[in-house]
Amino acid sequence: MIMFPRTYFRGYFTRIANSTADLLESPLIKTQINPLIQSNKIPDVLECNFQIKEFVKTGRLEDARKLFDEMPQRDVVSWTNVISGYVNASNYDEGLNLFSRMCVDPCIRVDPFVLSLALKACGLNNSLTNGRLLHGACVKNGLVNSVFVGSSLLDMYAKSGYISESCLVFEQMPEKNVVSWTAIITGLVKAGYCKEGLLYFSEMWRSGLHCDAYSFAIALKACADICDLEHGKEIHTQALKKGFDLGSYVVNTLATMYNKCGKLDYGMCLFGRMTIPDVVGWTSLITSYVQMGKEEIAVQQFKRLRDSEVRPNEYTFAAVITACAHLGRINWGEQLHAHVMRAGSLNALSVANSVMTLYSRCGQLKSASLVFDCMTSKDIVSWSSIITGYSQAGYGKEAFDYFSWMRREGPKPTEFAFASMLSVSGSMAILEQGRQVHAHVLKVGLKHTSLIQSALITMYSKCGSIKDASEIYNGTSKDDVVSWTSMVNGFAEHGDSLEALDLFDKMLLAGLRPDAVTYIGVLSACSHAGLVDLGYSYFNSMSQKFQISPCKEHYGCMVDLLCRAGRLTEAENMINTMSYEVDDVIWSTFLRACKIHGDVERARHAAERILEHNPNCAGTLTTLANIYSAKGRWREAADIRKLMRSKGVVKDAGSSWIKVKDEVSTFVSGDKSHPGGDHIYNILDLLMSGVDVLDKEDDSLLQAT
């Protein structure tokens, strides 16, 4: 083999380079090429490229495409212009389609411009496979070193959910600009790594790079997401100094940050100072009102927006539909549903998710499922929402079915889905199942957020294991009102009223501010312990000391408290003074109390109120008939029973259920419908005979002593 000295190659390349230069400079070539340049072919390309760009800029994509298709010759700029048109119009499929056609054209060489666009399309289109192929090609041809290609590449990985690969690309970039930094910070923040995002932000800051509105906006979002007011204020100051606090992106994020950190006066002031709020400003305002629990005002703001110049978009609809969901205003919600369906906004995940929540919260689980099934793509929020819907409506089995479906085909469950599954386990009171979900949470290494911890406390106390609940509670940070509240409610539901009230007193001593849910636990503890006067004083102090206006549930607790103590007149007064529509739950509580205390007239009044809404309520009719019977008013009792028969109203029997292995069996008294019924009764007989034997043994023991 002949070995050439390395200098030989050096010389070779120099010669080629020189000869190329010579070639271009030679008078012969100049005269031969120039006529070509001046002929009507190549200038055409330039002119067409310019025209395509103009078409794309003015949104005339069809015209741009027509011109592009008719061009006799295209260069990489023509391709870039038309691809960028499709990508910016969110038609990623067509953008990538054109890109692959371009790649097979032997006259075209891909360059960093068109590659960045193709990578962006992959990121926005969830085409990770194509993205990886392009990554390989970029490494091979060295274009990976372009700061544009590198930024698009790391953004593509981050958008596809591969944040560690994204970081790897970022670390290996030979050159980084403010876009690369913003892209990696955005990836981290959106993946929930807000602290890390802020670390990167301060590193970028220290590196002396000039921050712009994009980087300030995402840094402020990171602060908002983790309620980091201190950093938020620092970044606000810097944005102010650099004059970026006026751009709509930064102002919107600033207002949201202050609101999320509880600085409502400041946040609302920022919203108010926006001279012309854009659609995001309006949407953030509506969202803030929803988060503050002021949904009525949120809807009012939506009406104001509707009368303004700004057109609501899918995020706005998602926000206002959520407001309707919280208010339980199904009639408004349905109007909005119809509107977004017509406008095509239902394709947006945020809108479909909020519509699902609307139907779940209004008790229309079938409609919620229908929306869920029709969604062509589902994200973690969609899955969590449908699971939470079934869970909160008390359909434990369905919630578990959706959960297993998600485990098989859906995204990785997050704390929201797990919290729902813990809540379902709690309301089904199946400890073993709750423990399994707990184990699952530990296994996936989910952070023990306040949501998960409070869900665990509630689950264990509802399953009767107050010991496990206390253990979880002891591991929580002592400034978390939610966990504290779960434990107060846990003790209260478990009948440990004094423990609940004691913990509540400690909470006040620790300087924590109880919320409306805490008071539900406190009042029900008083109710179970029969502490009427104490209950009254807590009921009064919640509004006087903490400005918490009592909601329907608080009135419900008070009515229950007074009913249990037999103070029916006061209970009736409480019902009459509450500013909410008295629901069937409260009337039923009152009705049961009337039955116990033999107050026929009040019972009849309560029953009438329930029957107004629900004329065939079997429980109410039966209770009323029983009250008449107990008082010897046989005729009235018989009338009710006759009415029930004529309407075909049958009182459902109370049922019990048991979980064996993975099967939950429900049964009523004397039930023989279970497929293994014969076997069960045989075992039952055997056990009963065993009881007899035991009884006899006990007898003999007694006799012996």
Next chain:
DNA sequence: AGTTGACGAG
């Protein structure tokens, strides 16, 4: 000539 990143949803 043409390219990359941001605020609002459970």
